[in-house]
């Protein structure tokens with residue numbers, strides 16, 4: 001077992017670190033204050049190869065190994081959690097499913113454009129009445145005159161309004177639950193497609209999140225993704241992959257919160273000494289750093305299982321996402337505590353890390369859903385994969 005990064009992994013990490021510090025850092029506070037996704041960022045993300053990380057090289061992507069992908073998301077999230085989620089969604093639940101389940105003509109049509117940043121992708125599973133219970137969606141589809149016709153409302157869609165290609169899950173009959181769900185590649189230009197309202201969120205203020213409306217939306221038959229009736233399986237598979245990305249996002253946020261808290265603790269004086277000299281502060285920093293490392297290795301374990309072709313790594317992916325997201329909430333809470341009143345002020349960035357970390361225990365499966373996935377597998381298996 002080797003816990004060091006390969007040369008490729010270091011190179012990708014350093015490249016994305018430079019990009020995040022050089023391109024994102026100077027503007028991130030302003031973008032977050034404006035609460036709008038900066039469209040001018042899309043070509044920069046594409047030039048840096050960040051929109052094609054899950055796309056094969058034949059389609060101008062870089063098809064990164066999963067640990068490298070995790071390091072890239074972590075480095076972006078360290079500076080901008082909003083940019084990290086935009087990149088994560090475009091790669092893991094749009095570019096990846098097309099690469100994995102798409103037909104040759106679907107790949108030809110969409111993958112290069114995604115990698116080049118000519119289009120941005122999104123994923124529409126959640127609805128106002130169905131989030132964790134994904135099999136309970138009611139957005140319906142039927143076939144008519146050589147097309148699929150979709151009707152329904154999707155909510156909480158990352159990249160709403162800025163994206164133009166969405167993987168939409170819809171059911172032919174809600175009574176069939178998961179077995180009735182299919183996945184469709186839906187362009188925002190298709191008749192019957194429109195965007196609804198954008199959400200006014202606690203954190204990730206410069207990531208666009210909103211509604212997608214489908215009113216007799218006409219989808220060509222060739223835009224069915226994978227087999228009919230396999231849409232939920234495709235969605236859940238992509239979320240298993242996506243969760244290591246969200247774990248990495250949480251780790252990136254926590255790392256930055258730790259860094260600013262350590263710096264502040266060394267500089268802030270109380271009782272005539274830097275607060276870092278108090279054991280109460282030292283122990284907090286020690287716990288923060290330990291938890292960040294633990295989350296990172298859980299995440300890289302899940303990522304490497306995927307690359308080793310271990311078909312079911314959902315337990316490990318859920319463990320990584322559960323631990324990393326809850327860890328990021330604890331670490332950012334402590335980072336504010338170490339800053340005292342200044343941590344509560346928008347003058348310091350640490351309040352943003354606290355707000356941005358909050359969502360990581362909710363999206364791509366809440367902590368409760370991760371525990372269900374983990375427990376279901378623990379109870380089904382006789383010994384743990386990890387011990388193999």
Ligand SMILES: Cc1cc2nc3c(=O)[nH]c(=O)nc-3n(C[C@H](O)[C@H](O)[C@H](O)COP(=O)(O)OP(=O)(O)OC[C@H]3O[C@@H](n4cnc5c(N)ncnc54)[C@H](O)[C@@H]3O)c2cc1C
Nearest residue numbers: 123124125126130131132156157158362363364365366368
């Ligand atoms: C910023 C943001 C971006 C998002 N982006 C996307 C996107 O791009 N595409 C997309 O499809 N969705 C997206 N989502 C939606 C997200 O995936 C859902 O919010 C999430 O799956 C939870 O669903 P819900 O909000 O409906 O909560 P609910 O399912 O209503 O759950 C409410 C609470 O009950 C708990 N709960 C539910 N079932 C159980 C159970 N069986 N046992 C124990 N507890 C349970 C949950 O854990 C939660 O605490 C996004 C959400 C946010 C906030």
